[in-house]
Amino acid sequence: xxxxxxxxxxxxxxxxxxxxxxxxxxxxxxxxxxxxxxxxxxxxxxxxxxxxxxxxxxxxxxxxxxxxxxxxxxxxxxxxxxxxxxxxxxxxxxxxxxxxxxxxxxxxxxxxxxxxxxxxxxxxxxxxxxxxxxxxxxxxxxxxxxxxxxxxxxxxxxxxxxxxxxxxxxxxxxxxxxxxxxxxxxxxxxxxxxxxxxxxxxxxxxxxxxxxxxxxxxxxxxxxxxxxxxxxxxxxxxxxxxxxxxxxxxxxxxxxxxxxxxxxxxxxxxxxxxxxxxxxxxxxxxxxxxxxxxxxxxxxxxxxxxxxxxxxxxxxxxx
Ligand code: ATP
Numbered sequence: 001x002x003x004x005x006x007x008x009x010x011x012x013x014x015x016x017x018x019x020x021x022x023x024x025x026x027x028x029x030x031x032x033x034x035x036x037x038x039x040x041x042x043x044x045x046x047x048x049x050x051x052x053x054x055x056x057x058x059x060x061x062x063x064x065x066x067x068x069x070x071x072x073x074x075x076x077x078x079x080x081x082x083x084x085x086x087x088x089x090x091x092x093x094x095x096x097x098x099x100x101x102x103x104x105x106x107x108x109x110x111x112x113x114x115x116x117x118x119x120x121x122x123x124x125x126x127x128x129x130x131x132x133x134x135x136x137x138x139x140x141x142x143x144x145x146x147x148x149x150x151x152x153x154x155x156x157x158x159x160x161x162x163x164x165x166x167x168x169x170x171x172x173x174x175x176x177x178x179x180x181x182x183x184x185x186x187x188x189x190x191x192x193x194x195x196x197x198x199x200x201x202x203x204x205x206x207x208x209x210x211x212x213x214x215x216x217x218x219x220x221x222x223x224x225x226x227x228x229x230x231x232x233x234x235x236x237x238x239x240x241x242x243x244x245x246x247x248x249x250x251x252x253x254x255x256x257x258x259x260x261x262x263x264x265x266x267x268x269x270x271x272x273x274x275x276x277x278x279x280x281x282x283x284x285x286x287x288x289x290x291x292x293x294x295x296x297x298x299x300x301x302x303x304x305x306x307x308x309x310x311x312x313x314x315x316x317x318x319x
Contacts, residue, residue, distance in 0.1 A: 032151070071111060
């Protein structure tokens with residue numbers, strides 16, 4: 001087939017712990033990632049020429065080589081030059097529904113969709129593992145976006161272990177439209193402020209025993225156990241994100257949003273990734289919609305956007 005439409009879901013971080021610095025300059029992380037049904041749609045149409053053309057309906061999304069979907073296409077052309085020569089490029093159209101610069105992996109999931117789509121259009125027959133290896137070259141969150149669902153992510157975030165799906169849960173998302181946070185800024189600021197407390201990380205990337213005082217480690221194991229037992233109330237209580245320590249003080253509006261949501265006693269509430277999206281967990285769609293109404297009534301600001309989304313079991317999906 002010469003054209004495909006793909007669903008590219010967003011993610012939230014149920015858990016994000018920064019363990020230390022890696023020799024490659026990235027941070028060593030321990031995360032629990034969860035796909036949600038808020039998603040972009042990516043249309044790929046074979047164009048029969050030796051180039052890729054990109055169009056996106058969102059003004060803040062770059063339509064040049066810096067777009068992750070475009071980078072994904074160039075990577076595929078470089079890795080599979082024979083297929084590129086034989087079948088040519090594609091026109092990529094991104095229908096944006098995921099807010100930009102929101103901590104929801106909007107760009108990463110677009111890149112993942114292009115990898116999956118070109119594999120199909122060029123008939124390469126890549127395995128999920130092979131697609132994830134390519135995805136890791138594009139960015140730390142891209143491998144997760146291929147498979148989606150619920151997963152532990154370690155290393156830079158690219159080493160994945162799937163967890164049982166907990167897709168009966170709902171997340172209410174809230175984000176100020178005019179506010180976005182740079183992921184690079186968030187990690188660099190964290191390093192400046194908390195780098196002294198990092199655990200030493202070995203050359204293979206794993207944290208090693210230390211004689212210095214490591215920072216008080218939160219425990220990913222506890223939330224993983226709660227997920228294994230489908231214990232939603234515990235999952236809600238064990239949400240964690242180290243990046244809140246730098247993003248909330250820099251953006252008091254986000255801190256206030258989080259506090260307001262917390263007052264309504266959801267299962268749990270937390271900022272996703274590098275923010276500024278704040279999410280709250282709910283056990284049913286009715287509960288989630290009620291929470292959304294409470295948030296809108298408490299903060300009647302036209303700049304505040306909210307969504308009710310359900311946890312999702314799969315990753316990139318063909319329409
Ligand atoms: P993450 O959670 O993976 O750190 P994010 O959700 O915080 O990412 P994105 O929505 O991916 O942030 O956008 C971050 C920046 O990436 C944007 O400011 C934009 O300039 C750039 N970008 C490149 N490609 C895309 C794309 N396909 N969609 C959205 N943003 C993109």
